[in-house]
Amino acid sequence: MPTVDVALGERAYSIHIGRGLLADPAYWPARLSGRLVAVVSNETVAPLYLHRVQKSLLAVGAKPFAVVLPDGEAHKNWQTLNRIFDALLERHCERGSTLIALGGGVIGDMGGFAAACYQRGMAFIQTPTTLLAQVDSSVGGKTAINHPLGKNMIGAFHQPSLVLVDIATLSTLPQRELSAGMAEVIKYGLIRDMDFLCWLEDNMQRLMARDETLLTEAVYRACRHKAEIVVADEREQGARALLNLGHTFGHAIETGLGYGVWLHGEAVAAGMLMAARLSAQMGWLSAADISRVERLLIAAALPVRAPDLGAERYLELMRHDKKVHNGRLRLILLSALGNAVISEAASAAEIAEAIREQTDATR
């Protein structure tokens, strides 16, 4: 069973990755015995996987109960969070109780934030059921809800005590969400692992066909990267920023089109290609490099051309997303394939050019 250890001292924890973990009591900690366990899930995931989680919990002697929330980013707000608090209080949960987040990124972010705040902090287990959550949001302790004036504005750093990644849950994931998660997997190759990038090029077809052995390997390698970066920079004050390759461009796409039109991973895919294009303008990547990135994203059924919002609108949205230093945007670029850097080298004109080259209208 592939395991990644997140070496955060007294907040250290393990990520177990494999097939059938949710249904196998062997993977559920014995310390849950006798404890109240809130399983927080949503109306889409609960009918598929709640039963096996509850059965495993009963098998280790825990006292589980379910909190099933409506599905979707629109519900990642205080009102829904409060439904979790209501349930925890009605069941008389204490600091020694445990909260399990069973679902994708929204459930993980919201469940984790509830666990961070309930009685100033209760134990928390992530059981991510989407590829995106498995390789990104379930690892690293970032939790949050949205505020009407900004996404993820209210939250906490609260590390889980355990992450169980059951690859079997990917069998029910819509194809478009599999692709969106794959964008973040490819990102790890682009920012810090040329060998992994080559492996993804060799295996993308079988990954997209949901070969579970290969998916296990891909998730394992992605989680190992995420864990290394988080350990180096738990509170996102430095190196963790490299994880944002393509994200400043991507956020502009998401905001410009209205949230939910493109999935986050889709916007990141097009955004990574914009960042690659800009890196080529800086003289750091070749035309052949750009083509490789493009081919890999296409193999993962991801969009490579961005919507034409107009370069000025992109820049405006990007300036709003990121702090501007001395009038220059601080972006994550690629000094080579497999090596990301934080850079303020590009001028607004150069950024605009990269955007224009990568948007539909320029085709």
Add this chain to the structure above:
Amino acid sequence: MPTVDVALGERAYSIHIGRGLLADPAYWPARLSGRLVAVVSNETVAPLYLHRVQKSLLAVGAKPFAVVLPDGEAHKNWQTLNRIFDALLERHCERGSTLIALGGGVIGDMGGFAAACYQRGMAFIQTPTTLLAQVDSSVGGKTAINHPLGKNMIGAFHQPSLVLVDIATLSTLPQRELSAGMAEVIKYGLIRDMDFLCWLEDNMQRLMARDETLLTEAVYRACRHKAEIVVADEREQGARALLNLGHTFGHAIETGLGYGVWLHGEAVAAGMLMAARLSAQMGWLSAADISRVERLLIAAALPVRAPDLGAERYLELMRHDKKVHNGRLRLILLSALGNAVISEAASAAEIAEAIREQTDATR
């Protein structure tokens, strides 16, 4: 200028105690220069002290703005918290911005929790203006809001980066609140400092007459105790429980009468005497010890007789307040004046007897 250093490693901070700190730019950190600073206060405190804080902040080059909330525990909820988030977002505050809590315990708890959650954590300065907040809630990093089903149920441990205790603010504190704060000051003497207890006996009259030199000394010694306890047990897993002397009895009084009828410090005063009475039953304190505690509380104009809710009702409320271990209540008792212990030694019958001896009906 008396200063207490709270030695929490990378979360270490200083508590400065003196007269006129709020109005003196010398005590405001230079690192605030150029930064957005949200001063969170309430409708009672803002007209008295907001102006001098803003003036000092402008003097060090900060960019302050005020968030003035309604006064009172009834407003320590999500709706009011959200008004802080709205203001922070409207002003485009970032993680590098600072939030200052200017007020008593409610403002400190709520402002601290807002700072803990905003963009997953922003810097936070406590400027407590009540004696209770100065010696208790502003030190130690406990922040929270209330939930309809329980007080302080939703919160975070979030240490301030600085605490500025301006003794001059006590000049406007209502007498009843001065007494309530003094209950917590006396508590430090009772649980761990016989010398301080004697000092308080010698000086209570002048303290209650608001001698600022003596108040500075009392707050300094109280904060030093709180800091030592917090450093030993930041997350309240052990020794920090000793700070709850009188609190389990006191919470029963507060809940039994309905919140707000007695001030927290008043309930704690009567509760500490119940705990002392029970400690005497255990053979740990003498009748003379009890009288000393009683006299000191009376000198601070605090109630020593508790309301007659009936001993059974007290026990019911206390069992609800505290986890029961093997059928016995875990209480903070005094093995001697100046030395508190965590004890399950008392039976329900013994606790009931102590309650009866200390309630009005038995007079």
